[in-house]
Amino acid sequence: MTAFCVTIVKNTSIDMIRQSKRFAYVDTVDNLKDELEVSFEDDYINKSEILRLSEIIDMLPQEDRLLIQMKYVQEMRYAEIGALLGISEETAKKRGQRIIQKLKIIWGGVIPVSENFPEILKLAAKLNFEQEISKTASDTDPSPIEVDLDCMQIQKLSEKVLLLPPQGMFVLFSKYCFLFTPAETELFYHLQKAKELLTHYRKLLSFVVGIKESQIISDSSFRDACKIALYHYLDQELYANQHQPVFLMSKTRTVFRK
Amino acid sequence: MFFLFGILTEEQQRFVEQIFRKHHIQFQRISLKIVKSQASAEDAVSTAYLKIMDNVEKYLSCLVPK
Numbered sequence: 247m248t249a250f251c252v253t254i255v256k257n258t259s260i261d262m263i264r265q266s267k268r269f270a271y272v273d274t275v276d277n278l279k280d281e282l283e284v285s286f287e288d289d290y291i292n293k294s295e296i297l298r299l300s301e302i303i304d305m306l307p308q309e310d311r312l313l314i315q316m317k318y319v320q321e322m323r324y325a326e327i328g329a330l331l332g333i334s335e336e337t338a339k340k341r342g343q344r345i346i347q348k349l350k351i352i353w354g355g356v357i358p359v360s361e362n363f364p365e366i367l368k369l370a371a372k373l374n375f376e377q378e379i380s381k382t383a384s385d386t387d388p389s390p391i392e393v394d395l396d397c398m399q400i401q402k403l404s405e406k407v408l409l410l411p412p413q414g415m416f417v418l419f420s421k422y423c424f425l426f427t428p429a430e431t432e433l434f435y436h437l438q439k440a441k442e443l444l445t446h447y448r449k450l451l452s453f454v455v456g457i458k459e460s461q462i463i464s465d466s467s468f469r470d471a472c473k474i475a476l477y478h479y480l481d482q483e484l485y486a487n488q489h490q491p492v493f494l495m496s497k498t499r500t501v502f503r504k
Numbered sequence: 505m506f507f508l509f510g511i512l513t514e515e516q517q518r519f520v521e522q523i524f525r526k527h528h529i530q531f532q533r534i535s536l537k538i539v540k541s542q543a544s545a546e547d548a549v550s551t552a553y554l555k556i557m558d559n560v561e562k563y564l565s566c567l568v569p570k
């Protein structure tokens with residue numbers, strides 16, 4: 247809310263200068279912008295804008311929020327996001343652009359959004375993700391109901407596990423295949439908040455395979471799916487040149503040691 | 505501004521009031537930093553309130569999750 251209003255105040259003030267032209271030493275609005283960029287106020291505004299945008303992201307429906315997180319936190323490409331959600335790259339891209347447009351409207355109102363919106367969006371998405379996983383850890387709500395999957399769904403889940411960003415695969419394989427504790431996972435993969443990340447990816451995959459929001463896939467189903475996924479992963483490692491599915495084209499992919 | 509405020513719904517009025525109470529001084533400071541004059545800053549902030557009220561409906565409707 248604050249950033250929305252601050253943007254209006256800021257733009258109205260700049261408009262007032264433009265109209266009055268009383269300050270001849272201000273050559274362009276860009277100069278004014280440069281001057282303000284280092285100021286305390288601007289720093290405050292940027293922080294409040296990020297916070298404000300993070301709050302807006304939090305209000306988005308789950309599917310939109312997850313897409314923003316995948317794009318700007320996990321830095322997945324639209325092809326990878328589409329593969330994970332079971333839609334085409336084009337559809338994922340259009341959906342992403344629609345969400346970004348929606349965020350721009352809510353965040354900026356009638357005022358054109360600033361040029362650094364993508365950067366602010368990225369920071370806001372990261373902040374929102376951090377808050378979400380911290381909230382997961384301290385959640386006082388009752389645990390979601392665990393559901394077992396049938397064979398077909400487990401097969402589908404195993405395919406989706408391989409489409410996750412490396413961090414997601416790490417935490418799932420660590421927990422369900424290597425039987426690491428969260429502390430061991432953090433130590434081994436140099437990660438932070440492994441337990442919270444595990445909960446996040448469990449929720450994400452539950453959403454992806456079509457489980458209700460109040461439910462989550464059971465540990466036993468995850469164990470079965472992760473074992474299948476790890477088998478396929480190693481299989482791909484051994485025969486890497488024969489077939490290259492989407493998940494193996496990831497620029498951020500990190501190879502497990504066989 | 506007074507008349508425009510009168511035609512807002514209760515929810516919208518509360519929203520604008522909340523902004524005024526919480527952020528008015530901050531808005532003055534930001535505007536003063538840009539326009540370098542107390543009078544112009546007050547004008548700019550008043551105009552900003554008009555814009556906020558003009559768009560409050562759109563803004564609040566966007567905030568409602570699906």
